[in-house]
Amino acid sequence: MLDLVWLIPALPLAGFLLLALFGPRLSRRAVALVGAGVVLASAVVSWLVAFSFLTSPPPGASYTQNLWTWMDVAGFQPRMALYLDPLSLVMMLVVTSVGFLIHWYSTEFMAGDEGYSRFFAYMNIFVASMLVLILGDNLLLLYLGWEGVGLSSYLLIGFWYTDPANGRAARKAFYVTRVGDTAMSVGLFLLFTQFGTLQIQDLMRKAHDQWGMVPPGGIATAAGLLLLGGACGKSAQLPLQVWLPDAMAGPTPTSALIHAATMVTAGVYLIARTHVLFELSPTAELAVAVVGAATLIVAGFSAMTQWDIKKSLAFSTISQIGYMFLALGVGAWSAAIFHFVTHAFFKALLFLGAGIVIEACHHEHSMFKMGGLRKELPVAFWTFTIGGCSLAGLPLVTAGFYSKGLIIWSAYASKGGALGLWAAAVFGALLTSIYTFRMIFLTFFGEAKSEVVKRPGTAMKVPVMILAFFAVVAGFVETPGFLGGVRVFSDFMSQALPDAVPRGSLAMSEWGSEAVVTLVFFAGLVIAYYFFLKKPALQEFVTAPAAGRALHRFWFSDWGMDWLYDKVFVQPILWFARINKSDFIDAFYGAVAAVTRALWVILRSTQTGRVRWYAAVVVAGTVLFVALALYL
Amino acid sequence: MIGLLVRRNLLFILMSLEVMVNAAGLAFVVAGASHGQADGQVMFIFILAVAAAEVAVGLALVLLLYHRYRTLDVDMASQLRG
Numbered sequence: 001m002l003d004l005v006w007l008i009p010a011l012p013l014a015g016f017l018l019l020a021l022f023g024p025r026l027s028r029r030a031v032a033l034v035g036a037g038v039v040l041a042s043a044v045v046s047w048l049v050a051f052s053f054l055t056s057p058p059p060g061a062s063y064t065q066n067l068w069t070w071m072d073v074a075g076f077q078p079r080m081a082l083y084l085d086p087l088s089l090v091m092m093l094v095v096t097s098v099g100f101l102i103h104w105y106s107t108e109f110m111a112g113d114e115g116y117s118r119f120f121a122y123m124n125i126f127v128a129s130m131l132v133l134i135l136g137d138n139l140l141l142l143y144l145g146w147e148g149v150g151l152s153s154y155l156l157i158g159f160w161y162t163d164p165a166n167g168r169a170a171r172k173a174f175y176v177t178r179v180g181d182t183a184m185s186v187g188l189f190l191l192f193t194q195f196g197t198l199q200i201q202d203l204m205r206k207a208h209d210q211w212g213m214v215p216p217g218g219i220a221t222a223a224g225l226l227l228l229g230g231a232c233g234k235s236a237q238l239p240l241q242v243w244l245p246d247a248m249a250g251p252t253p254t255s256a257l258i259h260a261a262t263m264v265t266a267g268v269y270l271i272a273r274t275h276v277l278f279e280l281s282p283t284a285e286l287a288v289a290v291v292g293a294a295t296l297i298v299a300g301f302s303a304m305t306q307w308d309i310k311k312s313l314a315f316s317t318i319s320q321i322g323y324m325f326l327a328l329g330v331g332a333w334s335a336a337i338f339h340f341v342t343h344a345f346f347k348a349l350l351f352l353g354a355g356i357v358i359e360a361c362h363h364e365h366s367m368f369k370m371g372g373l374r375k376e377l378p379v380a381f382w383t384f385t386i387g388g389c390s391l392a393g394l395p396l397v398t399a400g401f402y403s404k405g406l407i408i409w410s411a412y413a414s415k416g417g418a419l420g421l422w423a424a425a426v427f428g429a430l431l432t433s434i435y436t437f438r439m440i441f442l443t444f445f446g447e448a449k450s451e452v453v454k455r456p457g458t459a460m461k462v463p464v465m466i467l468a469f470f471a472v473v474a475g476f477v478e479t480p481g482f483l484g485g486v487r488v489f490s491d492f493m494s495q496a497l498p499d500a501v502p503r504g505s506l507a508m509s510e511w512g513s514e515a516v517v518t519l520v521f522f523a524g525l526v527i528a529y530y531f532f533l534k535k536p537a538l539q540e541f542v543t544a545p546a547a548g549r550a551l552h553r554f555w556f557s558d559w560g561m562d563w564l565y566d567k568v569f570v571q572p573i574l575w576f577a578r579i580n581k582s583d584f585i586d587a588f589y590g591a592v593a594a595v596t597r598a599l600w601v602i603l604r605s606t607q608t609g610r611v612r613w614y615a616a617v618v619v620a621g622t623v624l625f626v627a628l629a630l631y632l
Numbered sequence: 633m634i635g636l637l638v639r640r641n642l643l644f645i646l647m648s649l650e651v652m653v654n655a656a657g658l659a660f661v662v663a664g665a666s667h668g669q670a671d672g673q674v675m676f677i678f679i680l681a682v683a684a685a686e687v688a689v690g691l692a693l694v695l696l697l698y699h700r701y702r703t704l705d706v707d708m709a710s711q712l713r714g
Contacts, residue, residue: 611645611706615636 001052002063004045005082008092009131011042016124023117035120036103039127043096050093053084061085061495062201064137078198081137087496090337091134091269094344098261099127101463105352106253108459109359119159119251126152130262134269139188139198142270146184146234149263150177156254157247169246176243180233184270187226194219204276211280224277224284228291231267235321238295242561244318245302248310252358255310256351260317261344268324268340272333275497279331285416289329293411293424296322298559300431304438305556308365309354312439315558316391317347319428323407326425330417332410332500334493339407341489342399342474346390349467353384356460357443361450367439372448379461381444383468388440390471392433392525395518396483399475404429406478409513415501422513429517433524441532482511642694642704646687653683 015038023031053063062085070078084092103123110119129148136142158170192198195206211220231237236244247259258264271278271288278285296319303315320343327336357380361370374381390400408429412422478489490499531538542548554560582590606617635648657676664672694704701708 612637612640619637 001048002058002084003065005049005063005065005084005135006067007045008042008049008096009082009128009135011038011045012124012128012131014038016121016128019117019121019124023121026117028111028116031117031120032107035117035124036100036107038124039096039100039103042127042131043093043100046092046096049084050089053089058084066137070140075196076192076198078138078140080141082135083137083200084135085496086492087269087272087337088134090341090493092131094341095127095130095134095262098344098348098467099130099257101466102253102257102261102348102352105256105355105460105463106251108457109253109355110251113251115159119156122152122155122159123254123257126156126258126263130266133266136200138200139191139203142200142273143185143188146230146266146270147181149258149266150174150181150234153177153247153258153263156258157250159250159254163249166249169249173243173247176240177233180230180240183226183233184230187223187230190219190223190226194223200273204274207276207280220277220281221283224281225287227270227274227277228284228288231270231325232291233267234270235264235267235325236318237267237291237322237325238298239561241295241299241318242558242565245311245314245558248308248314252310252351252355255314256348256355259314260347260351264317264321265324265340265344268321268328268336271325271328272337272497275328275333278328279498282416285329285331287329288325289411289416289421292322292325292327292329293421293428294322295319296326296428297424297431300428300435301555302558303435304431305552307368309357309367309370309439309443310351310365312367312435313347313350313354316350316432316435317343319432320347320391323404323425323428326411326421327407330411330414330421330500331498332407332414333497334490335403335406335410335500337493337497338478338489339403342390342403342471345467345474346387346398346400346471349383349387349464349471350391352460352464352467353380353387356380356456356464357384359454359456360452362453364450367442369449370443371446371450372444373452374444376448376452377444377455379456379464383464384444385440386468387471388436390475392436393429393517393521395514395521398472399470401517401521402475402479404432405480405514405517408517409480409510410500412508412513413500413502413506413510415503417503426516426520430520430524433521434528437525437528438532441528445533480510480514482514640705640707642697642706645706646690646694649690650683650687653679653686 015034018034019026019031026034062083064084065082067080067082070080103120106119106123110116113119126149129145129152131145133142133145133149136145154170154174157173158167160166188198191203191207195203195210197203197206207220233240244259244264248255250259278288299315299318299322303312303319306312306315320339324336324339324343327333327339356377357370357373358365360373360377360380364370386398390398393401393404395401408422408425411417411425412419477486479486531542543552557563636645636652639645639648657679660672660675660679662672664670664675697708698704
């Protein structure tokens with residue numbers, strides 16, 4: 001069964017080729033069948049592979065399928081090989097399953113769109129690249145998938161290309177992630193020069209052997225930091241998070257699949273995959289934790305101030321990935337992957353729910369123009385509320401409570417943990433609760449401000465219901481000690497990732513940490529209730545003073561990062577391009593063009609179309625040349 | 633040759649062309665005779681064949697032009713487009 005693993009990325013790739021070549025000639029029904037069908041097939045194969053992996057585990061809890069040698073240059077032999085272990089297995093299951101649900105939803109959501117087959121072609125190439133990224137056995141193959149998802153993200157953000165703003169958002173996402181990708185490729189070069197291989201397992205073993213004995217010094221830290229740079233770009237972490245809010249210009253299913261559930265967590269996967277390097281370099285590991293903690297708070301504040309429901313969700317995604325980075329940074333590897341799984345479910349759910357709402361309200365994105373949709377869109381309301389509760393961490397019931405609680409506890413109790421990181425994570429949980437319930441109250445409660453023009457059909461309702469189910473039950477695979485102590489997930493993960501090492505002498509118990517998390521959840525709920533439902537006048541009270549307004553604007557604009565980058569990078573480069581517009585080389589080619597043009601003007605005037613002129617010129621020419629031949 | 637340059641009627645231009653071709657042929661024959669060789673006459677046969685082909689194409693073009701413009705004035709043909 002395990003040897004079917006090559007089919008998992010191959011099927012979406014085949015779907016992409018089919019749709020890219022014949023898409024416009026297929027009927028919409030056929031396009032939907034192919035587009036969603038290949039991902040369903042891929043998901044079914046993944047579940048079969050997972051079943052076989054669990055029932056008869058391969059030796060060493062990992063399985064490598066070698067397809068062919070990619071190239072062979074001077075001892076550099078990256079293989080086209082797929083590597084399956086608990087980490088890639090979990091990622092693969094989530095990507096294909098959530099991916100299929102979102103494809104299914106898209107068959108209805110995109111139904112009226114002109115680029116129907118183009119959309120599914122892009123979505124399929126995304127799923128294929130993401131699976132290559134996850135299953136890649138060496139870092140080069142991972143990089144191929146990494147760039148593939150970057151490309152499909154670019155294509156899908158700019159999907160509605162007739163609006164120049166969407167094209168700008170797509171380019172911005174591409175450029176900003178490119179900064180991270182460059183750091184990452186430098187990191188890969190560094191690792192290759194050190195160890196002479198990019199095969200992940202070999203690399204990890206060699207790194208452990210060489211750098212584990214003697215203190216590795218700067219190189220391990222540099223490699224770790226460069227990989228972290230790549231991860232920051234792809235996962236929209238500080239300071240490269242500016243592209244994700246703009247990426248919301250793409251269709252909503254894209255935001256759900258790429259910019260919430262799967263692609264943006266590629267950085268988490270990268271760091272988890274190369275965890276040995278980070279364990280060898282405490283500095284790099286601390287940097288991961290600090291980036292995560294800083295991002296989750298910065299993005300939490302920004303999420304609170306957005307009026308666009310999708311941008312609010314985008315900042316929430318940045319913030320939740322910050323949690324994952326925090327978990328990675330303190331060495332709680334499986335907690336990060338656990339949060340990735342639950343986040344994939346509830347954030348995809350929230351985006352799909354937002355898609356229903358947006359489509360119902362004439363493509364209105366502003367939460368302040370919605371309201372009272374609870375009665376009109378009951379399915380969207382209930383599923384969105386379940387997703388929101390999971391995101392904010394409604395105690396005991398939802399998946400988000402367990403995964404986030406585990407991260408917050410690890411931020412304190414793990415080897416790399418500290419009280420400061422714990423406090424940041426708890427504060428982030430308060431912000432999460434506030435902005436989540438702000439979204440729910442503004443969208444679904446209060447008085448109705450817009451009429452509902454489109455109600456979701458089956459293909460949109462069923463996927464969100466399935467996701468809502470998982471947004472609740474996915475948490476029960478891993479519960480804290482005082483709540484049954486189920487450890488299914490971390491036991492499974494421990495075959496691929498080391499367990500979190502607890503540090504000694506703790507002043508607080510896990511019970512206390514979870515109690516505080518519960519407390520801030522309800523505090524956030526109450527604050528949101530008073531500000532956005534009970535007494536909206538309180539908003540005025542806070543934003544009316546100059547300081548409050550300035551702070552609101554500061555957070556709304558993503559802490560002024562766009563402005564800063566515009567001034568520091570974009571404007572100088574544009575200025576440099578402007579002054580270099582007519583340099584020597586440009587002038588030379590300009591002159592070539594001008595001379596050609598002048599010749600064209602002269603020659604054009606001879607082509608009058610008058611036959612007798614042609615004849616006369618032929619005669620004159622003959623006379624001239626005969627005369628020359630005779631007298632010279 | 634003067635006929636070719638000054639006439640505007642396509643038929644006359646074609647006739648002038650024929651005369652010019654025949655003149656060239658005559659020159660070949662005379663040159664061949666004066667050198668006592670048959671090459672000049674061989675060349676004339678070639679010229680006849682070419683002239684016949686040219687007239688076939690030329691007359692067809694003339695017919696088409698006439699259908700289109702209802703005139704045989706060559707200067708009207710400068711309006712040809714696409």
